[in-house]
Amino acid sequence: MEIKFDPTKVDKDILKGKFSHLFQKKFLKKWDPEKEAFQEELKWLSEASKKIVEIGCGKGRFLIEMAEKNPSIKFLGFEIINKSYKIAKKRAEGNNLKNLLIVRRDAVPVISLNFPDNFIDEYYLFYPDPWPKRRHRRRRWYFHPFFLELIRTLKIGGKITITTDNINYINEAFYLFKNFYHLEILRFSKVPENFRRTHFEEKFLKRGLTLYEIVGKKIKKFPQHKKYKEQLK
Numbered sequence: 499m500e501i502k503f504d505p506t507k508v509d510k511d512i513l514k515g516k517f518s519h520l521f522q523k524k525f526l527k528k529w530d531p532e533k534e535a536f537q538e539e540l541k542w543l544s545e546a547s548k549k550i551v552e553i554g555c556g557k558g559r560f561l562i563e564m565a566e567k568n569p570s571i572k573f574l575g576f577e578i579i580n581k582s583y584k585i586a587k588k589r590a591e592g593n594n595l596k597n598l599l600i601v602r603r604d605a606v607p608v609i610s611l612n613f614p615d616n617f618i619d620e621y622y623l624f625y626p627d628p629w630p631k632r633r634h635r636r637r638r639w640y641f642h643p644f645f646l647e648l649i650r651t652l653k654i655g656g657k658i659t660i661t662t663d664n665i666n667y668i669n670e671a672f673y674l675f676k677n678f679y680h681l682e683i684l685r686f687s688k689v690p691e692n693f694r695r696t697h698f699e700e701k702f703l704k705r706g707l708t709l710y711e712i713v714g715k716k717i718k719k720f721p722q723h724k725k726y727k728e729q730l731k
């Protein structure tokens with residue numbers, strides 16, 4: 499199921515190393531730390547040594563299944579769409595899972611402002627919007643300065659998983675994980691056709707789409723993190 503990196507699927511600017519202008523450097527400015535407070539939740543999360551976070555958890559299927567199987571791990575899901583959030587929350591409560599918390603919050607300011615360094619074991623981003631149009635490319639997660647926050651808050655040895663149905667998105671993610679974020683690629687593959695980890699995964703696979711997955715491991719502190727953090731101020 500492994501796939502090969504295909505540079506023809508990567509924007510030429512990126513291959514030439516011309517992508518620093520794609521980062522939205524000023525994004526931290528507009529947040530109000532009081533509004534973005536996360537104290538109680540953070541306290542709850544800190545009680546477990548292993549912590550797994552999903553960004554855009556939708557109706558919560560992945561987290562509920564994982565939380566049921568791994569009672570000693572704490573799971574946190576972020577979802578901004580109220581309808582999906584409510585479904586996820588109801589399902590989690592119905593399963594009486596004490597190790598799962600689903601919040602209706604934007605993960606970007608909450609994580610950036612509240613999470614300490616080297617804190618999270620695994621981040622999952624299942625089927626985020628791939629923003630396929632070139633003029634929207636700076637909205638792709640790997641160009642968002644938030645990606646640096648994910649790496650900052652990830653433990654050394656921690657992992658980030660992204661899945662997508664977009665071949666360009668997965669190849670660009672591979673290139674940037676490896677050459678810019680200094681993550682070790684643990685997996686670069688097709689998602690098996692019988693997988694049903696999330697609602698979107700099921701929907702896409704039933705439609706016959708090919709899905710891709712990348713898993714990157716943090717092997718060292720991102721060397722440019724401080725530099726970017728300074729720019730974000």
Ligand SMILES: C[S@@+](CC[C@H](N)C(=O)[O-])C[C@H]1O[C@@H](n2cnc3c(N)ncnc32)[C@H](O)[C@@H]1O
Pocket residue numbers: 553554555556557576577578579582603604605606623624625626627696697698699
């Ligand atoms: C395409 S859906 C995929 C849902 C789910 N991961 C799945 O595979 O079924 C992407 C989800 O990410 C959520 N999302 C996008 N940006 C987010 C953010 N900054 N914080 C929290 N949720 C976010 C959206 O509301 C949406 O529900």
